[in-house]
Amino acid sequence: RHTFMLQGCRLLLTPAMFSCSVAARAASFTARVGYAVAPVSKARLCARGWDRGFHRQICTAPVCMGRKAAKVAARKQKGEAIRTKLYGKFGKLIVTAVKEGGGADPVANTQLARVLADAKRLSVPVDLIERNLKRATDTSQADYMELTYEAYGAGGVGIVIEVLSDNVNRAAADTKAAINKSGGKVAEPGSVLFNFERKGFISLNCSSEKEDEVFEVAAENGGDDIVPRDDGGEGFVVTTEVVSFMQCQKALADAGFEINADDTALKMTPLAEVEVDEDAAAINDALVEKLLELDDVDAVYTQ
Numbered sequence: 001r002h003t004f005m006l007q008g009c010r011l012l013l014t015p016a017m018f019s020c021s022v023a024a025r026a027a028s029f030t031a032r033v034g035y036a037v038a039p040v041s042k043a044r045l046c047a048r049g050w051d052r053g054f055h056r057q058i059c060t061a062p063v064c065m066g067r068k069a070a071k072v073a074a075r076k077q078k079g080e081a082i083r084t085k086l087y088g089k090f091g092k093l094i095v096t097a098v099k100e101g102g103g104a105d106p107v108a109n110t111q112l113a114r115v116l117a118d119a120k121r122l123s124v125p126v127d128l129i130e131r132n133l134k135r136a137t138d139t140s141q142a143d144y145m146e147l148t149y150e151a152y153g154a155g156g157v158g159i160v161i162e163v164l165s166d167n168v169n170r171a172a173a174d175t176k177a178a179i180n181k182s183g184g185k186v187a188e189p190g191s192v193l194f195n196f197e198r199k200g201f202i203s204l205n206c207s208s209e210k211e212d213e214v215f216e217v218a219a220e221n222g223g224d225d226i227v228p229r230d231d232g233g234e235g236f237v238v239t240t241e242v243v244s245f246m247q248c249q250k251a252l253a254d255a256g257f258e259i260n261a262d263d264t265a266l267k268m269t270p271l272a273e274v275e276v277d278e279d280a281a282a283i284n285d286a287l288v289e290k291l292l293e294l295d296d297v298d299a300v301y302t303q
Contacts, residue, residue, distance in 0.1 A: 083262055089298045090119045091132040092164045096144045098136035122261040142166040149175050150192035152185045154283040155276030158192040158303045159184065160268050165296035174294050182287040196268040196301060200245030202238040202252060203229060203260035211236065214257065221251040231263065242266060268301040 093115045098104050101111035119129055135141055147163040149172075159179075165171035176186050204214060208228070214236050215226050222244025229235045240248045245266060253259055276284070284302060291300045 085292060085298065086122065086262070087124055087128055088295065089164065090115070090122070090124050091128060091135075092144045092166075092298075094119070094129060094132040095136040095141060095166075096164075098133065099141075099143055104133050104137055121259075122264070147171060148189075148193065149179075150187040150189060151179045152187050152192070153287055153302065154183055154280035155274060157274045157276060157280070157284055158187075158195050158270070159284075159287070160193055160196055160301045161291055161297055162268075162299040162301075163296050164298050167296075171294075171296040174296060175291065178290045178294060179287065182290045183283045184287050195271055195303060197271060198242055198266055199224075199269050200240035200242060200248070201263065201265060201267050202240065202245075202249050203233075203263035204235040204238065204252065205233060205258040205260050206235045208234060210257075213255070214238065214252070217251050217255045217257075218248055221248040223248050229260075233260065235260065237263070267299070270301070270303040272303070274303040 094112070097109065097112040097115045101109035103109050104112070106113040106116050116129065144164050144166050145168055147165060147168065149161040149163065151159040151161065153159050161175060163171050163175060179186050202218075202223075206214065211226070215223075217223075218226055218238045218240075222240050223238045224241065225239045226236050227239075229237055238248060238252065249259065249264065288300045288302060291297050
C-alpha cells in the first residue's frame with residue numbers, strides 16, 4: 001500500500017489500482033482530494049519502485065487560522081484599506097490646494113502648507129506628495145470638486161457619502177449606480193444630512209492606565225469626550241468640536257501621546273442611531289464597501 005497525505009486527507013493506493021488506466025487514476029485521485037494532478041504513466045511508477053510495495057508518504061500541514069489570528073488579519077486589512085483611501089484623498093487635496101492657492105510653493109501658498117502639514121502628521125509617503133505636486137502643475141489636470149451624496153440603506157439607515165472628484169458626471173453616475181445595485185436608495189439632498197454633525201476624532205495608542213492623563217489634557221484643550229477604542233487596539237478616542245480639533249490634537253501630541261493617524265480626522269457622526277436586524281446590517285455593510293471601492297469616494301458615514 002502507498003499512503004499519501006495531502007492537506008489532512010489520506011489516500012491509499014493498492015497494487016490492484018495500478019491496473020487502472022492513467023485517466024481513471026487521475027479521476028479517482030481528483031475525486032478523493034478535491035483537485036486534479038498531472039497524470040503519471042505506469043512506466044514512471046514502476047521506475048520509481050512504487051509497484052513493488054515502495055512506501056512513500058507526502059505530508060503537508062493543513063492551514064489553520066485561529067479566531068484571534070483571523071481578527072488580527074482582518075484588522076490589518078482594514079487598516080491598509082483606510083490608509084490607501086487616506087493617501088488618495090491627500091493626493092486630491094494637494095492638487096486642489098496648488099490650483100486654488102496659487103502654486104506649488106508652500107511658503108507662498110498657505111492652503112498648500114496646511115495640507116502638507118496634515119499629510120506629514122498622518123505619515124503620507126513623500127513620493128506620493130511629490131508625485132501629486134507635479135501632477136497639480138499639469139495644465140491638463142482638471143480641478144477637484146467636493147460633493148456630498150445622501151442615500152438610504154436597508155432598514156431606513158441614513159448614509160452620507162463624501163466625494164472629491166475631477167469629473168462630476170462620472171462621480172455622480174458611479175455613486176448612484178453603486179447605491180442602487182447594492183440594495184440602497186438615492187435620497188434627496190438634505191433629507192439625510194440633517195441627522196449628522198461633523199466632529200473631530202483623535203485616536204490614541206496608549207495604556208488604559210493613562211485615562212486620567214488623557215482626560216486632563218483633552219479637557220483643557222477643547223475635548224468633549226473620551227472613550228476606549230473599539231477597533232481592538234489599546235487606547236482612547238477623544239472627540240472634539242471642529243474648531244478645537246487641531247488644538248486638542250497638538251496638545252495631546254505635545255504631551256507625549258502617540259496618535260493613531262489612520263483613525264484621526266474630522267468625521268460625520270449620527271445624532272441618532274438606527275437599529276436594524278442582521279440581514280439589513282449585512283446589506284448596509286456591503287453597500288458601504290462598494291461605495292468605498294470608488295476612487296472618487298473619500299468617506300461614507302451611516303447611522
